Amino acid sequence: MNTSVSSSAFAPLKNDTFIRACLRQATDYTPIWLMRQAGRFLPEYRATRAKAGSFMGLATNVDYATEVSLQPVERFPIDAAILFSDILTVPDAMGLGLSFALGEGPRFAHPVRDEVAVAQLAVPDMDRLRYVFDAVTSIRKALNGKVPLIGFSGSPWTLACYMVEGAGSDDYRLVKTMLYARPDLLHRILQINADSVAQYLNAQIEAGAQAVMIFDSWGGVLADGAFQQFSLAYTQRVLAQLKREHAGARIPRIVFTKGGGLWLKEMGALDCDVLGLDWTVNLAKARAMVGDSKALQGNLDPNVLFASPAQIEVEAIKVLSSFGTPYAGEGTGPTHIFNLGHGVSQHTPTEHVAALVQAVHAHSRKMRS
Amino acid sequence: MNTSVSSSAFAPLKNDTFIRACLRQATDYTPIWLMRQAGRFLPEYRATRAKAGSFMGLATNVDYATEVSLQPVERFPIDAAILFSDILTVPDAMGLGLSFALGEGPRFAHPVRDEVAVAQLAVPDMDRLRYVFDAVTSIRKALNGKVPLIGFSGSPWTLACYMVEGAGSDDYRLVKTMLYARPDLLHRILQINADSVAQYLNAQIEAGAQAVMIFDSWGGVLADGAFQQFSLAYTQRVLAQLKREHAGARIPRIVFTKGGGLWLKEMGALDCDVLGLDWTVNLAKARAMVGDSKALQGNLDPNVLFASPAQIEVEAIKVLSSFGTPYAGEGTGPTHIFNLGHGVSQHTPTEHVAALVQAVHAHSRKMRS
Numbered sequence: 001m002n003t004s005v006s007s008s009a010f011a012p013l014k015n016d017t018f019i020r021a022c023l024r025q026a027t028d029y030t031p032i033w034l035m036r037q038a039g040r041f042l043p044e045y046r047a048t049r050a051k052a053g054s055f056m057g058l059a060t061n062v063d064y065a066t067e068v069s070l071q072p073v074e075r076f077p078i079d080a081a082i083l084f085s086d087i088l089t090v091p092d093a094m095g096l097g098l099s100f101a102l103g104e105g106p107r108f109a110h111p112v113r114d115e116v117a118v119a120q121l122a123v124p125d126m127d128r129l130r131y132v133f134d135a136v137t138s139i140r141k142a143l144n145g146k147v148p149l150i151g152f153s154g155s156p157w158t159l160a161c162y163m164v165e166g167a168g169s170d171d172y173r174l175v176k177t178m179l180y181a182r183p184d185l186l187h188r189i190l191q192i193n194a195d196s197v198a199q200y201l202n203a204q205i206e207a208g209a210q211a212v213m214i215f216d217s218w219g220g221v222l223a224d225g226a227f228q229q230f231s232l233a234y235t236q237r238v239l240a241q242l243k244r245e246h247a248g249a250r251i252p253r254i255v256f257t258k259g260g261g262l263w264l265k266e267m268g269a270l271d272c273d274v275l276g277l278d279w280t281v282n283l284a285k286a287r288a289m290v291g292d293s294k295a296l297q298g299n300l301d302p303n304v305l306f307a308s309p310a311q312i313e314v315e316a317i318k319v320l321s322s323f324g325t326p327y328a329g330e331g332t333g334p335t336h337i338f339n340l341g342h343g344v345s346q347h348t349p350t351e352h353v354a355a356l357v358q359a360v361h362a363h364s365r366k367m368r369s
Numbered sequence: 370m371n372t373s374v375s376s377s378a379f380a381p382l383k384n385d386t387f388i389r390a391c392l393r394q395a396t397d398y399t400p401i402w403l404m405r406q407a408g409r410f411l412p413e414y415r416a417t418r419a420k421a422g423s424f425m426g427l428a429t430n431v432d433y434a435t436e437v438s439l440q441p442v443e444r445f446p447i448d449a450a451i452l453f454s455d456i457l458t459v460p461d462a463m464g465l466g467l468s469f470a471l472g473e474g475p476r477f478a479h480p481v482r483d484e485v486a487v488a489q490l491a492v493p494d495m496d497r498l499r500y501v502f503d504a505v506t507s508i509r510k511a512l513n514g515k516v517p518l519i520g521f522s523g524s525p526w527t528l529a530c531y532m533v534e535g536a537g538s539d540d541y542r543l544v545k546t547m548l549y550a551r552p553d554l555l556h557r558i559l560q561i562n563a564d565s566v567a568q569y570l571n572a573q574i575e576a577g578a579q580a581v582m583i584f585d586s587w588g589g590v591l592a593d594g595a596f597q598q599f600s601l602a603y604t605q606r607v608l609a610q611l612k613r614e615h616a617g618a619r620i621p622r623i624v625f626t627k628g629g630g631l632w633l634k635e636m637g638a639l640d641c642d643v644l645g646l647d648w649t650v651n652l653a654k655a656r657a658m659v660g661d662s663k664a665l666q667g668n669l670d671p672n673v674l675f676a677s678p679a680q681i682e683v684e685a686i687k688v689l690s691s692f693g694t695p696y697a698g699e700g701t702g703p704t705h706i707f708n709l710g711h712g713v714s715q716h717t718p719t720e721h722v723a724a725l726v727q728a729v730h731a732h733s734r735k736m737r738s
Contacts, residue, residue: 176672180675181676181677223648261631262651280591282631303540
């Protein structure tokens with residue numbers, strides 16, 4: 001499928017701070033965006049969500065998806081927008097039947113649990129995901145060059161968790177039973193997922209995404225040894241297939257493994273530009289472990305946003321100081337993209353997010369002077 | 370309260386493999402026990418639970434608690450027994466009103482969320498926990514020296530999570546809001562918890578516990594920096610108050626922080642004998658990080674027990690090999706206690722546990738020859 005949009009369709013980028021930091025180039029301040037920034041903590045999001053009727057009604061409608069992706073960028077001076085979508089669109093396109101029951105998480109009507117189901121699995125026709133690529137192009141146009149647009153996907157392993165479990169899980173018993181009892185079946189699922197995710201992200205890039213992020217939300221539940229074999233190897237299989245450039249611009253690739261702090265040394269060898277980190281990781285130690293080949297993104301505990309603005313500033317400064325002064329010369333060096341260590345909570349006061357963005361911008365400018 | 374029981378009331382210990390390994394002394398094979406071994410995966414447990422009527426009916430009745438603590442020791446040749454109880458007995462004794470709704474987790478009628486509630490909190494009269502100490506004495510007698518008995522408690526931080534949240538949580542929003550917004554209140558709770566846990570564990574030791582374990586089940590949800598200040602420091606406050614010896618025997622102290630792998634270097638400085646590890650940790654790296662002052666306990670993924678007995682053996686050998694050959698000389702050196710990285714799942718086939726125990730005993734004997 002051709003999702004390619006002529007670069008002349010898009011306005012030039014005015015704020016490239018995020019892209020520069022991803023590529024380990026010097027910036028005037030530390031850029032910030034928040035995972036799940038287009039989400040329930042915003043009253044304007046809840047209003048659009050109510051109009052759309054359902055979560056998938058929101059995610060599959062180009063106008064609504066554009067509206068909610070733009071909302072945080074309009075409200076806060078953040079440095080990147082992210083596509084509004086769900087990480088489970090790819091297995092849905094494989095025919096697994098995604099639904100969201102009210103007040104519950106996602107659920108698949110047809111989980112993949114046996115040899116027969118695995119044999120039927122294939123890389124989906126990307127045309128079934130056209131609504132996502134159309135949303136990417138629409139959001140990019142609507143941004144009008146204000147900040148760059150990040151596309152994303154779940155990692156092969158994280159998608160497999162939902163595909164086998166059929167829903168969220170607290171012990172991952174079914175997918176881990178397959179891992180230990182029938183690793184051949186799980187490897188087959190992961191190969192298909194990796195190739196699907198690569199096609200999916202490349203199509204997002206062609207449609208206008210200026211950076212892409214792989215969310216390995218459940219990599220951290222794996223045992224040492226299993227993580228390398230069943231998560232990391234397939235994230236690398238995705239990365240190896242991704243476009244490095246599009247329309248003359250480099251496309252930074254970000255990998256975020258929640259709970260992956262113990263494997264940072266191995267993640268440092270991934271062929272990507274940025275590693276996302278959760279709040280359990282010490283940024284100074286991470287910088288030492290990963291080495292100078294990657295930018296780091298993260299990692300404030302989202303619950304800090306329930307403290308007072310003054311305390312939020314204190315904690316934001318702790319995170320900035322933990323990374324240390326970012327690179328300020330020519331060429332490339334160590335850089336930091338500020339983010340939370342996980343998605344922003346739906347209960348977060350919007351004015352506290354404003355205080356965080358303000359604190360990160362102001363203090364990180366001071367650090368450089 | 371005096372819970373002390375004359376040591377002449379108890380039979381001499383026949384199998385001291387677990388105690389020796391805790392104290393970093395050479396053993397003929399690697400001892401094994403399983404977290405939550407007295408639990409729902411055993412049909413005989415479910416039968417006793419049905420007789421008792423409720424979970425707390427089971428935990429507070431000395432005869433039932435003795436019966437279920439003995440069941441895994443009777444069925445499998447494991448090397449330690451553990452008191453059947455709940456980690457939330459201490460806050461219950463503080464008057465928070467613990468209950469277990471059917472099919473749900475624990476719940477407190479009176480969560481501790483504000484200044485007034487914190488001001489009312491105090492170390493409970495240990496007499497309110499006499500049912501626990503009576504169970505310890507009864508189990509120790511019933512074991513008749515077959516294997517040692519482990520007593521336990523939740524860590525100050527883990528107890529605080531439940532006390533503030535009022536129940537389990539998936540984001541720890543309330544307790545972390547207190548942590549960031551009112552750290553003074555949380556420190557007060559943690560001081561009281563630490564002193565309560567120390568009294569509680571000392572009373573278990575006097576009643577007959579031959580080792581004690583602190584379960585820091587939720588330490589791993591804390592941010593770097595917060596973990597050291599709000600979990601580790603209070604675990605150390607407990608350890609500093611614990612009896613080292615009782616009735617002429619040393620009492621090993623075990624600390625297990627789920628998700629604590631990133632902080633192993635700091636945990637290596639704790640004044641305890643053994644560190645428990647979950648399955649995300651590489652035992653060889655852990656051994657290098659912790660140094661030679663601690664025995665290590667763990668760390669098979671409980672989901673391995675859903676694979677075939679042949680595959681269970683393969684994975685058990687991987688864990689044993691990852692630790693490497695334990696110390697075999699005079700004096701003390703690096704030792705390993707085999708366990709799961711978390712509690713055994715209620716869905717585990719009992720014959721698979723038997724296969725695991727057999728594999729660990731047989732292979733670890735071979736490793737030493």
